[in-house]
Amino acid sequence: MMKKPLLLAGLLVLAVVASVAVYLLDPDPQAASTGTTPQAMAADPAPASGSPTLSAGVADLLSGRPQVTPVPGMVTMVDIGAHSCIPCKMMAPILKEVAAEQEGRAAIVFIDVWQYNDEVKKYGIRVIPTQIFYDAEGRERFRHEGFMSKADIVVKLVELGMPGE
Numbered sequence: 001m002m003k004k005p006l007l008l009a010g011l012l013v014l015a016v017v018a019s020v021a022v023y024l025l026d027p028d029p030q031a032a033s034t035g036t037t038p039q040a041m042a043a044d045p046a047p048a049s050g051s052p053t054l055s056a057g058v059a060d061l062l063s064g065r066p067q068v069t070p071v072p073g074m075v076t077m078v079d080i081g082a083h084s085c086i087p088c089k090m091m092a093p094i095l096k097e098v099a100a101e102q103e104g105r106a107a108i109v110f111i112d113v114w115q116y117n118d119e120v121k122k123y124g125i126r127v128i129p130t131q132i133f134y135d136a137e138g139r140e141r142f143r144h145e146g147f148m149s150k151a152d153i154v155v156k157l158v159e160l161g162m163p164g165e
Helices: 004-025 029-034 038-043 056-061 086-101 118-123 150-159
Strands: 075-081 106-112 130-134 140-145
Touching: 056 086, 056 106, 075 086, 075 118, 075 150, 086 106, 086 150, 130 150, 140 150
Parallel strands: 075 106
Antiparallel strands: 075 130, 130 140
16 A cells, blocks of 8 residues: 555656656757757757847857956946756847847857856856846946846846947
């Protein structure tokens, strides 16, 4: 005869295993909404329509590698996260859009702290994603933890002195 605690523990283990299996089979939550499979994404490296084309400099700032921050003389947003973090994956297309649209006016930087652990201490990170905003003089002016919308990012960049069009 099976006891309730043993049955509950078994169900919990099964739920965790199922969750991990689902994540491993489809690690990109946006692919599900677009109907694109990870295999199809790998086979077709061309950017999706509507996806911004990034200059080499902007692409480097979004690479995930440690960067010199803040970018001298520019309003800068540094997004500290990880390529494999779900909220960070949700922010990736937003960062690309803002970086492409504001190129030359503001710098958008992404650093992957799961790959570059030393950056956690350097930036004093408690949770990812964390966005750190600097004014053009290089002073940290605002910090936000968690997902941040495109509109909120742009408002903060303007507030910190990003030049207009």
